[in-house]
Amino acid sequence: MTATMVDVRGVHKSFGRLEVLRGVDLQAEAGSVTVILGPSGSGKSTLLRAINHLEKLDRGYVAIDGELIGYRRSGDRLYELKEREVLRQRTHLGFVFQNFNLFPHLTVLENLVEAPISALGVPKAAARARALELLDRVGLADKADAYPRRLSGGQQQRVAIARALALEPKVLLFDEPTSALDPELVGEVLDVIKDLATSGTTMIVVTHEIGFAREVADTVVFMDGGVVVEQGPPAEVLDHPRHERTRAFLSKVL
Amino acid sequence: MTVTTTEPTDTTEPTDTTAPPPATGPAGLRVIPARHPWRWLAGVAAVVLVAQFLHGLATNPGWDWQTFNAFVTADSILRAVWITLQLTCYGTVLGFALGAVIAALRLSASPILQTIAWAYVWAFRSIPLIVQLVFWFNLSYLYKRLGVGIPFGPTFWQFETMDVLGALGAAVLGLALHQAAYAAEIVRAGVLSVDAGQLEAAAALGIPRLRQAWRIVLPQAMRGILPNAANEVISLFKGTSIVYVMAIGELFYQVQVIYGRTGRVVPLLMVATAWYVLLTTLLSIAQYYIERYFARGAERTPPPTPLARARAFVRQIQESRLSTAPGGRS
Numbered sequence: 001m002t003a004t005m006v007d008v009r010g011v012h013k014s015f016g017r018l019e020v021l022r023g024v025d026l027q028a029e030a031g032s033v034t035v036i037l038g039p040s041g042s043g044k045s046t047l048l049r050a051i052n053h054l055e056k057l058d059r060g061y062v063a064i065d066g067e068l069i070g071y072r073r074s075g076d077r078l079y080e081l082k083e084r085e086v087l088r089q090r091t092h093l094g095f096v097f098q099n100f101n102l103f104p105h106l107t108v109l110e111n112l113v114e115a116p117i118s119a120l121g122v123p124k125a126a127a128r129a130r131a132l133e134l135l136d137r138v139g140l141a142d143k144a145d146a147y148p149r150r151l152s153g154g155q156q157q158r159v160a161i162a163r164a165l166a167l168e169p170k171v172l173l174f175d176e177p178t179s180a181l182d183p184e185l186v187g188e189v190l191d192v193i194k195d196l197a198t199s200g201t202t203m204i205v206v207t208h209e210i211g212f213a214r215e216v217a218d219t220v221v222f223m224d225g226g227v228v229v230e231q232g233p234p235a236e237v238l239d240h241p242r243h244e245r246t247r248a249f250l251s252k253v254l
Numbered sequence: 255m256t257v258t259t260t261e262p263t264d265t266t267e268p269t270d271t272t273a274p275p276p277a278t279g280p281a282g283l284r285v286i287p288a289r290h291p292w293r294w295l296a297g298v299a300a301v302v303l304v305a306q307f308l309h310g311l312a313t314n315p316g317w318d319w320q321t322f323n324a325f326v327t328a329d330s331i332l333r334a335v336w337i338t339l340q341l342t343c344y345g346t347v348l349g350f351a352l353g354a355v356i357a358a359l360r361l362s363a364s365p366i367l368q369t370i371a372w373a374y375v376w377a378f379r380s381i382p383l384i385v386q387l388v389f390w391f392n393l394s395y396l397y398k399r400l401g402v403g404i405p406f407g408p409t410f411w412q413f414e415t416m417d418v419l420g421a422l423g424a425a426v427l428g429l430a431l432h433q434a435a436y437a438a439e440i441v442r443a444g445v446l447s448v449d450a451g452q453l454e455a456a457a458a459l460g461i462p463r464l465r466q467a468w469r470i471v472l473p474q475a476m477r478g479i480l481p482n483a484a485n486e487v488i489s490l491f492k493g494t495s496i497v498y499v500m501a502i503g504e505l506f507y508q509v510q511v512i513y514g515r516t517g518r519v520v521p522l523l524m525v526a527t528a529w530y531v532l533l534t535t536l537l538s539i540a541q542y543y544i545e546r547y548f549a550r551g552a553e554r555t556p557p558p559t560p561l562a563r564a565r566a567f568v569r570q571i572q573e574s575r576l577s578t579a580p581g582g583r584s
Contacts, residue, residue, distance in 0.1 A: 052458060054454060054457065054458060083463060084462070084463070087457065087460040087461070087462060087463070088460060089460075090457065090458055090459070090460040091459070091460035093458075095455075095458035095459075097451060097454070097455060097458075099451055101449075101451040101452060101454065101455035102455075103452065103455070103456075103470055103474075104474070104551045104552060105473045105474055105548075105550060105551045105552070106551070107551075114459070114461065114469065114470075115459035115460060115461050118461050118462060118465045118469070119459060119460040119461050119462065120460075147550065147551035148551065149551060149552070163459070164459075167459065167460070
C-alpha cells in the first residue's frame with residue numbers, strides 16, 4: 001500500500017450564496033493519476049484551485065504529503081497561514097491552466113527559470129540546465145528563446161507543463177489543459193501528460209477527454225453539484241456507472 | 255453542356271459592364287485604378303495654404319527672425335531651459351514615484367489605505383495647480399518651522415520652512431504632488447489592464463509577492479502606462495511654464511522678462527516655442543523606443559523602427575543600383 005499524497009476532506013466552498021463545493025472528499029496515492037469528470041458548474045475547477053489554495057476553503061482541509069495547505073493546525077483550530085508560507089507550499093504543487101497563462105513578456109526559457117530562481121533559490125545556471133532538459137522532454141528544445149505568443153496553443157501548453165515541472169512538484173494539477181486548444185493540437189498535449197503519467201508523477205486532471213481518462217487514469221472521479229457522485233477505476237465508472245447522474249453525463253459526452 | 259456565351263466577344267468596341275468577363279484567357283485584362291480628382295484638388299488647396307503660411311513666416315517682418323536668432327541660444331535662455339528641464343525631471347520622477355506608491359495603496363487589500371489613496375487623488379485633482387503652487391510658496395506663513403519627531407510628542411529636529419522650501423523647492427513640491435495624483439491613476443489603470451491569470455499563474459508558481467509585482471505585473475502594465483505617462487511628462491514639461499507665477503527663472507518667465515525689457519514679444523515667444531517643440535520632439539522619440547522595449551513578446555513580429563526602415567530603404571536603392579549598373583552595359 002502506497003502513501004496518500006493528496007488528501008481532501010470535507011471541503012466546502014461558497015461564492016456568495018452559491019455553494020460550489022458541498023463537502024468533497026478525495027484521496028490520491030503517490031504516483032497515481034486521478035481524472036475528474038463532471039458537467040460544467042459541478043465544482044471540478046474550484047476543487048482543483050482549492051487544492052493549491054488559489055481558493056480559500058470555508059470548511060474542511062486539504063493536505064499534500066501529510067502537510068496542511070494554507071492552514072496550520074493547533075488543537076482543534078486551523079489558523080490561516082501567511083501568504084509567504086502559502087507561496088512556499090505552492091512550490092510543491094504544479095498547476096497547469098486552461099489558458100496556459102504563460103508570461104508573454106518573458107521568453108520560454110525565462111518562463112521556466114523564473115519560479116525556481118525566485119521561489120526556490122536555485123542557482124541560475126542549474127535552473128537553466130534543468131529548464132532546457134524539461135523543454136527537451138516536451139519536445140520544444142528549439143523554442144527556448146522564443147516568446148510564448150509566437151508558439152501554437154499546443155506548444156504553449158507544453159511550455160506551461162514544463163514550467164510547472166520546473167519546480168519538481170510532488171503533485172501536478174491540470175485544469176482542463178486541452179479545452180482551449182484547436183482539435184488537432186489536443187493530441188500533442190495529451191501525449192506529454194501521458195508520458196508524465198507513466199513516469200510516476202502524482203497527477204489530478206480535470207478534463208472532458210473521456211478517452212484520455214480511460215487510457216491513463218488510475219481513478220476516475222465523477223463530480224456533480226459540488227459533491228463527488230462516484231469514483232473508481234475507469235473500467236468501473238466509465239463502463240458500469242452505478243449512479244444515474246453519471247450515466248446521464250456519460251451518455252452526453254461519449 | 256451549355257455555356258452561355260451571349261455574343262462573340264467584340265474586341266473593337268468595349269462595353270461597360272460589371273458582369274464577370276468570359277473565361278477566355280488567364281491574364282488578358284488590364285486593371286485601371288479609379289481616379290479621384292477631388293482628392294487631388296483638396297490636396298493642392300492644402301499645399302497652397304501651407305505654402306502661404308511658410309511664406310509669411312519667412313517674409314513678414316513682424317516675426318523678426320534676427321531677434322529670434324539673437325536670443326534662441328543666449329545664455330539666459332539656456333539657463334532657463336535648464337531650469338525648465340530640472341522642474342520637469344524632478345516633477346516626473348517624484349510624481350511617478352509617489353504616484354506608484356499611491357496606486358499600490360489603492361490596489362492594496364486594506365480599506366484604510368485604499369481610502370487614503372482615493373482621498374489623495376480626489377484632493378489633488380480637485381485643486382488647480384496654480385492655486386497649489388501659490389499655496390506651497392506661502393507655506394512658511396502657515397508653518398514657520400517644520401520638525402521631525404514623535405507624532406503629538408517631542409520634536410527632535412526642526413528647521414525654518416523658508417530655509418528648506420525655497421521657491422524652486424515649493425515649485426517642485428507642487429508639481430510633484432499634483433503629478434502624483436494623475437500618475438497614480440495611470441499606474442493603476444496599467445496594473446488593472448494586466449490579465450488576472452498572470453497573477454494567478456505567478457501565485458501558483460510560488461513566486462514571492464514583490465517579485466510578482468516587479469517581474470510579472472509591472473512590465474506588462476508598462477504597455478498601458480507608457481502612452482499615458484508620456485502624455486503626462488510632455489504636458490508637465492510645458493506645464494512648468496505655470497511656475498512663472500512664483501518668479502522662477504524657467505523658460506517662459508525668462509522670455510517674459512526679456513520681452514518686457516526689449517518689447518519684442520513675438521520673436522521671444524517664438525524662442526520659447528522653438529525650445530518647447532524641440533524638447534517635446536526628443537521626448538516623443540524616447541517614448542517610441544521605450545514603448546518598443548516593453549512591447550517585446552506582445553507581437554509576433556515587431557515592426558521595424560523608422561531608422562531600420564530608412565536603412566533598409568537605402569540598402570534597397572544601393573542594391574538596385576548595383577544590379578542595374580553592370581547589367582545595363584552588357
